[in-house]
Amino acid sequence: MVKKKTTPDATPLFADFINEVSKSKHDIVMLKNMAVKRKQLELAAYLRDIENSQFPVTKQQKVAEKIGEELSSIFGMVNLNTPPNVAYTIFLAVNSYKTKLGQFSLKDAAEIRAKTIKIFGE
DSSP, X not given: OXXXXXXXXXXXXXXXXXXXXXXXXXXXXXXXXXXHHTTOHXXXXXHHHXXXXXXXXXXXXXXXXXXXXXHHHHHHHTTOOOOHHHHHHHHHHHHHHHHTTTXXXXXXXXXXXXXXXXXXXX
């Protein structure tokens, strides 16, 4: 007689996993996108709610996203396929370069990178 394997209850494992993933906006967004891709829409909505509560969108983020979207569209018109976060990074770098009259440093670059990661995630 073949013994049937029993599967342990995954609920606590899943809860621990979600708890861990929800510490990183990048991770929660990736998991949410995977749920959408697999048509697990209730799970995706649940993850979206966690994302919104853990990482609320600030006014600064909304402005940055709008600028990034607009520049991404403009760059697309000249055949530069640039995602909004990259377009916004370019915007910040060019503005910094102009403001500093060409005296752009690695410190400036690091500050811009940190700012875009904070706004858009990894």
